[in-house]
Amino acid sequence: MNEGTQQAEPRRRGRRAGGEDTKAALLAAAREVFMQRGYEGATVRSIAARAGVDAAMVNHWFGGKEGLFAKAVLQLPVDPNTLVDHLLSGPREHIGERIVRTFLGVWDPIGGGQFAALMRSVTAHDQVADVLRDFFVGTLLKKVVAGIGTEDRPELRATLAASQIFGMGMVRYVVKFEPLASTDVETMVQAVAPNLQRYLTGDIG
Amino acid sequence: MNEGTQQAEPRRRGRRAGGEDTKAALLAAAREVFMQRGYEGATVRSIAARAGVDAAMVNHWFGGKEGLFAKAVLQLPVDPNTLVDHLLSGPREHIGERIVRTFLGVWDPIGGGQFAALMRSVTAHDQVADVLRDFFVGTLLKKVVAGIGTEDRPELRATLAASQIFGMGMVRYVVKFEPLASTDVETMVQAVAPNLQRYLTGDIG
DNA sequence: GCACAAATTCATCGCACGTTGAAAAACTTG
DNA sequence: CAAGTTTTTCAACGTGCGATGAATTTGTGC
Numbered sequence: 438m439n440e441g442t443q444q445a446e447p448r449r450r451g452r453r454a455g456g457e458d459t460k461a462a463l464l465a466a467a468r469e470v471f472m473q474r475g476y477e478g479a480t481v482r483s484i485a486a487r488a489g490v491d492a493a494m495v496n497h498w499f500g501g502k503e504g505l506f507a508k509a510v511l512q513l514p515v516d517p518n519t520l521v522d523h524l525l526s527g528p529r530e531h532i533g534e535r536i537v538r539t540f541l542g543v544w545d546p547i548g549g550g551q552f553a554a555l556m557r558s559v560t561a562h563d564q565v566a567d568v569l570r571d572f573f574v575g576t577l578l579k580k581v582v583a584g585i586g587t588e589d590r591p592e593l594r595a596t597l598a599a600s601q602i603f604g605m606g607m608v609r610y611v612v613k614f615e616p617l618a619s620t621d622v623e624t625m626v627q628a629v630a631p632n633l634q635r636y637l638t639g640d641i642g
Numbered sequence: 643m644n645e646g647t648q649q650a651e652p653r654r655r656g657r658r659a660g661g662e663d664t665k666a667a668l669l670a671a672a673r674e675v676f677m678q679r680g681y682e683g684a685t686v687r688s689i690a691a692r693a694g695v696d697a698a699m700v701n702h703w704f705g706g707k708e709g710l711f712a713k714a715v716l717q718l719p720v721d722p723n724t725l726v727d728h729l730l731s732g733p734r735e736h737i738g739e740r741i742v743r744t745f746l747g748v749w750d751p752i753g754g755g756q757f758a759a760l761m762r763s764v765t766a767h768d769q770v771a772d773v774l775r776d777f778f779v780g781t782l783l784k785k786v787v788a789g790i791g792t793e794d795r796p797e798l799r800a801t802l803a804a805s806q807i808f809g810m811g812m813v814r815y816v817v818k819f820e821p822l823a824s825t826d827v828e829t830m831v832q833a834v835a836p837n838l839q840r841y842l843t844g845d846i847g
Numbered sequence: 848g849c850a851c852a853a854a855t856t857c858a859t860c861g862c863a864c865g866t867t868g869a870a871a872a873a874c875t876t877g
Numbered sequence: 878c879a880a881g882t883t884t885t886t887c888a889a890c891g892t893g894c895g896a897t898g899a900a901t902t903t904g905t906g907c
């Protein structure tokens with residue numbers, strides 16, 4: 438019903454009138470559909486349809502489904518530098534709390550479905566796990582750890598913290614274990630933040 | 643070239659000579675392939691091939707791919723009761739340590755690939771998430787929490803602990819963040835067990 | 848404004864999938 | 878051992894996929 442009385446012209450062939458960026462439209466559509474359906478579940482046809490474009494454009498612009506996937510997945514929903522700055526602002530003995538609040542603040546509003554979708558892509562395709570690992574370990578965690586300045590095994594601490602964050606997301610958004618999936622942010626902070634804090638600045642043996 | 647000099651008999655038709663349990667062979671093959679490839683990635687033909695059987699047997703015995711999937715996924719690698727008993731044996735102030743040791747003891751030897759595969763199925767298909775949730779929350783966590791006997795919000799504590807365990811598995815086996823992915827069991831116990839212990843028996847706010 | 852390049856759609860190809868029905872072989876029962 | 882049942886393979890169908898190449902339209906340089 439989204440076209441109303443507009444009779445569906447079969448859309449004329451040939452070059453489009455100026456202004457419309459097919460490549461960008463495909464990338465945006467690809468991000469959505471890949472996230473929702475995973476790599477194999479997303480079809481080139483459905484992505485092209487959402488972009489309002491013919492499926493052949495995927496081959497024309499990205500050399501195929503794989504190429505489109507590679508380009509689309511690399512576009513992350515948050516800016517790493519802003520994120521790191523925000524996490525590192527304030528006293529280091531409250532960084533655990535800030536991480537929990539930031540994480541839930543990002544994903545709770547969008548229903549967590551996006552997080553579930555990201556996990557789906559991560560587990561379904563090794564490429565995505567690689568990209569995510571490079572981003573998380575090579576960029577985000579490295580900077581956070583450097584900012585905190587803990588001397589003892591900083592990389593291990595960072596990945597331990599990551600494990601708690603990933604797990605919180607998995608249980609809250611993907612498998613949805615109750616009551617954790619419905620627990621309010623304050624309670625989550627009180628429960629989880631101290632454990633994160635211990636990983637990052639406490640005694641881990 | 644994978645048949646060598648063995649002339650490929652096209653395998654005679656009709657009922658097989660006694661003893662071979664096609665149904666069980668299919669279930670075993672299905673568990674492996676579904677785990678490795680996820681639901682959509684696993685093809686009926688590949689499962690049947692691994693079971694040494696024609697693809698039509700999937701429809702004959704399980705009514706189709708979905709039916710086979712439902713049966714195959716419900717077969718978990720560990721016995722819940724044995725697992726619970728083992729976790730609850732010993733002093734309750736060491737249950738965190740016992741959980742970490744048990745978890746790593748189960749998955750580390752099989753390379754963690756199986757865990758990654760399980761996560762793949764969980765994230766790819768809502769049905770699996772449902773099954774896993776029922777098993778974890780309804781059976782395993784409920785019993786463990788009851789066995790520990792903590793009064794304050796036992797279910798929340800259980801799911802918090804689950805979040806740390808899931809996250810440890812994700813980081814160690816799926817996205818493979820270093821150095822956590824390669825850290826030895828003793829160090830993992832020293833790092834993670836206290837946090838689990840706090841979730842289960844400590845002060846969570 | 849005319850030739851040429853770029854962008855887009857369409858029709859179609861080949862392939863792999865899940866499923867189906869018939870034929871064939873082995874068991875089972877009397 | 879004959880008739881009937883169960884199990885298995887085989888051949889094929891319909892479908893949907895990613896990809897390709899020709900046709901068509903728009904934009905650009907001279």
